[in-house]
Amino acid sequence: xxxxxxxxxxxxxxxTHVFTYEPSENRPLPxxxxxxxxxxxxxxxxxxxxxxxxxxxxxxxxxxxxxxILLKFVLREAMLSPVAHSAVxxxxxxxxxxxxxxxxxxxxxxxxxxxxxxxxxxxxxMQNVYLSYKRMFGQPFPxxxxxxxxxxxxxxxxxxxxxxxxxxPQGPLRLLVAPFVVxxxxxxxxxxxxxxxxxxEDFLSKNARVLNDSRLVKxxxxxxxxxxxxxxxxxxxxxxxxxxxxxxxxxxxxECFKDSPHVAHMRTDGQRYWATVEKTWDKAIAPKH
Numbered sequence: 001x002x003x004x005x006x007x008x009x010x011x012x013x014x015x016t017h018v019f020t021y022e023p024s025e026n027r028p029l030p031x032x033x034x035x036x037x038x039x040x041x042x043x044x045x046x047x048x049x050x051x052x053x054x055x056x057x058x059x060x061x062x063x064x065x066x067x068x069i070l071l072k073f074v075l076r077e078a079m080l081s082p083v084a085h086s087a088v089x090x091x092x093x094x095x096x097x098x099x100x101x102x103x104x105x106x107x108x109x110x111x112x113x114x115x116x117x118x119x120x121x122x123x124x125x126m127q128n129v130y131l132s133y134k135r136m137f138g139q140p141f142p143x144x145x146x147x148x149x150x151x152x153x154x155x156x157x158x159x160x161x162x163x164x165x166x167x168x169p170q171g172p173l174r175l176l177v178a179p180f181v182v183x184x185x186x187x188x189x190x191x192x193x194x195x196x197x198x199x200x201e202d203f204l205s206k207n208a209r210v211l212n213d214s215r216l217v218k219x220x221x222x223x224x225x226x227x228x229x230x231x232x233x234x235x236x237x238x239x240x241x242x243x244x245x246x247x248x249x250x251x252x253x254x255e256c257f258k259d260s261p262h263v264a265h266m267r268t269d270g271q272r273y274w275a276t277v278e279k280t281w282d283k284a285i286a287p288k289h
Contacts, residue, residue, distance in 0.1 A: 008049050008056065011070060017087040017125075020094060021056070021068040035063045036114040036281060037104055038095070040144070042071045042129075044263050045121030046167045054266070055116070058274065066114075067103070069094060071129070073121035075167055081203065088128045092136060104142065111220050111284045113144035116277070119263055120163070120233060123152040124203055127210035134216055145284035146222040147277050150263045152207045152241055153233030155188075163232040163262075208237075212245050220284040221251040223276060227260030227268065253280070 011019040039059050043052050052070065059068060069091050073084075098104045104112050117126045133141045153159065164181050188202070201209070210216060222245065226238040235256070245252040255276050260268040 008053055008070070011056070011068070014090040014094060015087070017072045017074070018090040018094070019070040019072070021060070021070075023065050023067065034285060036066050037112040038098065038114070039063065039066050039068045040071075040091075040095075040113055040115040040126075040129075041068060042115070042117045042122035042125040043073060044119035044150070045073050045163065046075055047072065047118070047121075062274070062278070067098065071122070071125040073125050075164065084124055084203075085128050085132065088125055088132055092129060092132045095133070095142075096137065099142070106139075106142070108143055111143045111145050113142055114277075114281050114284075115144050115146040116149065117146060117151060118149045119151050120153055120204060120207065123148070123207040123211060127207050130210055130213075130216040140216050140218045143218045143220065145220050145280055147280050148222060148224045148226075148238070149265065150226055150230055150233050151238065152204070152211055153237040154204050154208065155202060156234055159232050159234055166232065208241055208244075212241065212248050212250070214248060214250070217250075219250060221253070221280065223253045223255055223280040225255045225257065225265050225273065225276060227257040227262070227265055229259045230262040232262040251283075 008019055011021045013019050041052075041055060041059075052072075056068060056070065059066065071088060071091050073087075095104075099106050115126065117123055130141050133139070161181060164184075224238050224242045226233075226235045228235050239254060239256075242252045242254050257265045257268050257272075266273040
């Protein structure tokens with residue numbers, strides 16, 4: 001039974017940020033060996049359950065035998081690296097428990113994991129997963145393929161402002177917090193640009209770097225889904241990241257949805273969107289010649 005379209009009530013809450021779904025052991029049919037065993041879904045910043053559930057529901061329908069790990073990302077983590085790092089720990093330990101129990105292979109011949117990463121929030125979660133897994137177990141995250149939706153992007157004042165203000169509804173509150181958001185973005189820019197010798201790289205630059213680091217990321221292939229009407233992440237940043245991934249030896253495809261807004265590509269053209277996801281997985285498990 002799939003969750004309702006408005007909640008995640010069929011998922012088990014491991015922490016504030018991590019939820020899991022395990023298919024019933026009493027399913028009448030054996031698991032399809034051509035399906036992913038694990039869906040690793042890293043949601044966008046402050047994503048509402050009603051919106052996340054649409055993707056969870058589709059995955060449960062398409063790949064009913066797959067276990068699902070959901071990582072949520074909240075606004076305050078964007079500026080607090082230790083919080084973002086600790087938030088993914090339950091997901092990393094849960095993944096390792098699946099391997100230790102024999103549900104996943106430590107070194108599979110073909111990928112058993114499909115990662116679906118949304119926006120810079122999901123990209124931040126995923127890079128922390130990669131770094132944590134390597135640090136904790138001395139090995140890169142297991143072989144997988146990835147769909148990047150509206151990410152990764154770099155810092156631009158207008159894009160960052162739009163992304164942070166998206167959490168606030170129209171009205172007096174939005175007007176009240178706007179100056180503080182401007183101050184926060186400006187302060188972050190000064191800290192990471194003027195005082196870069198002290199602060200180090202900003203979290204968006206770190207996302208871009210880690211996600212293209214072959215020492216941390218073992219992938220068969222990846223697909224970037226993005227739209228030219230995105231007002232929160234510059235689509236040219238995404239294309240540039242894809243180009244750098246190809247130069248680094250990754251198998252990367254670009255799927256541009258013209259005039260499609262941020263994390264709205266499924267709504268823009270759902271048939272094309274899910275066909276792209278399926279093609280990404282099918283390519284990952286296809287025999288290599």
